[in-house]
Amino acid sequence: MVGRPLVGRRLRLLAYILPTAALAGCGGNYNWGWYVVMPTTTQGQTNIQFLLGGLWTTISLSLLAIAISVTLGLLVALPGLSTRPAWRSVNRIYVELFRAIPILVMLLWVYYGLPVVLDIKLDVFAAGVIALALCDSAFEAEIFRGGIQSISRGQAEAADSLGLSYWDKMRYVILPQAIRRILPPLGNQFVYMLKMSSLVSVIGLSELTRRANELVVNQYRPLEIYTFLVLEYLVLILIVSQGVRWLERRLQADERQGR
Amino acid sequence: MTEATPNGAGRIISMSAVTKRFGDFAALKAVDLEVGLGERVVVCGPSGSGKSTLIRCINQLERHDEGRIVVDGIELNDDVKNITSVRREVGMVFQQFNLFPHLTVLQNLTLAPMRARKTPKSEAEALARRYLERVRIPEQAEKYPAQLSGGQQQRVAIARSLCMQPKIMLFDEPTSALDPEMIKEVLDVMIELAEDGMTMVCVTHEMGFARKVADKMVFMDEGQIVEVGTPTAFFSAPESERTKQFLSQILAH
Numbered sequence: 001m002v003g004r005p006l007v008g009r010r011l012r013l014l015a016y017i018l019p020t021a022a023l024a025g026c027g028g029n030y031n032w033g034w035y036v037v038m039p040t041t042t043q044g045q046t047n048i049q050f051l052l053g054g055l056w057t058t059i060s061l062s063l064l065a066i067a068i069s070v071t072l073g074l075l076v077a078l079p080g081l082s083t084r085p086a087w088r089s090v091n092r093i094y095v096e097l098f099r100a101i102p103i104l105v106m107l108l109w110v111y112y113g114l115p116v117v118l119d120i121k122l123d124v125f126a127a128g129v130i131a132l133a134l135c136d137s138a139f140e141a142e143i144f145r146g147g148i149q150s151i152s153r154g155q156a157e158a159a160d161s162l163g164l165s166y167w168d169k170m171r172y173v174i175l176p177q178a179i180r181r182i183l184p185p186l187g188n189q190f191v192y193m194l195k196m197s198s199l200v201s202v203i204g205l206s207e208l209t210r211r212a213n214e215l216v217v218n219q220y221r222p223l224e225i226y227t228f229l230v231l232e233y234l235v236l237i238l239i240v241s242q243g244v245r246w247l248e249r250r251l252q253a254d255e256r257q258g259r
Numbered sequence: 260m261t262e263a264t265p266n267g268a269g270r271i272i273s274m275s276a277v278t279k280r281f282g283d284f285a286a287l288k289a290v291d292l293e294v295g296l297g298e299r300v301v302v303c304g305p306s307g308s309g310k311s312t313l314i315r316c317i318n319q320l321e322r323h324d325e326g327r328i329v330v331d332g333i334e335l336n337d338d339v340k341n342i343t344s345v346r347r348e349v350g351m352v353f354q355q356f357n358l359f360p361h362l363t364v365l366q367n368l369t370l371a372p373m374r375a376r377k378t379p380k381s382e383a384e385a386l387a388r389r390y391l392e393r394v395r396i397p398e399q400a401e402k403y404p405a406q407l408s409g410g411q412q413q414r415v416a417i418a419r420s421l422c423m424q425p426k427i428m429l430f431d432e433p434t435s436a437l438d439p440e441m442i443k444e445v446l447d448v449m450i451e452l453a454e455d456g457m458t459m460v461c462v463t464h465e466m467g468f469a470r471k472v473a474d475k476m477v478f479m480d481e482g483q484i485v486e487v488g489t490p491t492a493f494f495s496a497p498e499s500e501r502t503k504q505f506l507s508q509i510l511a512h
Contacts, residue, residue: 152357154355154357155357155359157353157357158351158357158358158359158416159359160318160320160346161318161320161346161349161350161351161420162346162347162350162375162419162420162423163343163344163346163347163371163423164371164375165343165375168374172359172370172374173359177359177360177361
């Protein structure tokens with residue numbers, strides 16, 4: 001057992017070196033300039049106002065993209081549950097294709113490519129919504145498919161035997177039960193979408209990240225401004241996860257009543 | 260209600276040379292079966308003999324591969340409209356109840372009449388309460404299925420099917436998932452239904468029930484109908500060796 005203490009010693013060494021390096025970098029040589037985002041100064045207030053100005057764009061971009069991707073995801077999931085191979089392959093092709101495209105690539109392609117292909121004008125916001133929604137819808141489709149498949153076949157058979165139409169069966173019997181099970185992964189996707197919306201800054205949409213970038217360029221205070229940006233996202237995402245938790249608790253309460 | 264005409268004129272279900280395959284396995288092999296209006300048929304046989312598949316073909320929960328099935332004058336083919344209209348006339352009760360767990364008992368009962376028959380809510384609820392009365396659990400209307408006992412759940416399932424006012428009721432081993440002390444309450448409801456003249460096809464091993472209500476006994480084995488007869492003949496003088504063997508096994512104790 002010669003290796004053990006050696007590894008231990010190396011680890012201990014790392015444990016000393018890392019914080020020291022971090023401290024040297026942050027506390028030591030860097031002069032923090034929090035004034036850029038300090039609400040007590042006029043300069044700080046103007047900057048904060050500028051940064052928060054992207055809030056609504058980020059929120060509406062994400063919300064729209066989520067709404068579209070959930071709808072699209074459900075519509076793509078349904079043929080994936082069909083007994084007919086042709087319908088199922090529609091689902092497979094869609095999912096495999098859109099799941100494979102990186103969001104940033106999709107964004108660039110939609111913004112620069114789509115207007116040429118379809119001969120239309122597309123503003124940055126619309127391009128952002130489309131790209132985010134398309135990429136995310138493939139994941140939503142898989143989440144829906146899994147959730148619906150987890151509902152026992154007897155439920156669908158009971159609905160069928162009563163003469164309910166396909167849509168009534170889905171709407172009143174299957175989906176209300178499936179939604180409880182897919183809420184956690186769905187919440188994950190919501191958070192993911194909110195974060196990925198920052199990529200739209202690349203094509204120039206004035207949302208949170210873009211505004212932070214612009215401010216960095218004329219204030220030369222990247223660390224402070226990006227830290228502020230991190231906090232902005234953190235707050236937004238905490239709100240989203242609280243919302244999802246609340247929904248989950250509500251649906252679980254219904255379920256308990258039912259058990 | 261229609262008058263019971265056990266061997267009378269109206270044929271309401273007619274299956275001829277029906278074959279159903281699951282992959283290479285033939286669950287039904289060229290089965291013929293006629294059911295008259297108001298007739299009560301009990302289907303029995305060892306597990307895997309195709310009894311469930313037989314009645315699941317009647318409302319097309321299983322699509323048959325060959326042969327003809329005509330229910331209430333409608334031929335069951337690839338036309339989805341035909342299948343849906345037959346399903347509205349044919350109620351089914353499952354072994355596992357299959358109640359909708361997220362809906363109250365009342366909502367379970369009113370869903371299909373409101374959606375598939377466009378019955379107004381107040382009317383559907385009145386209908387539902389009437390049938391709950393009939394299966395003797397009117398006081399459970401606002402509860403959720405999981406709050407009920409197995410016997411109560413199965414009676415709700417029967418009431419749910421009756422709310423569509425079907426012409427035929429199919430029962431797929433309705434008491435097999437129940438604790439012994441709850442079997443009787445479900446059978447009592449089924450006997451009452453039979454006495455009211457409902458056309459019924461029941462897959463069950465409750466031979467006491469069969470003796471009491473069946474007009475016709477059907478014995479199946481290995482995807483084929485081996486024997487058809489009146490309960491008296493079936494129980495006292497079964498023709499085939501296979502039927503004798505089966506009966507001796509289930510009536511032994």
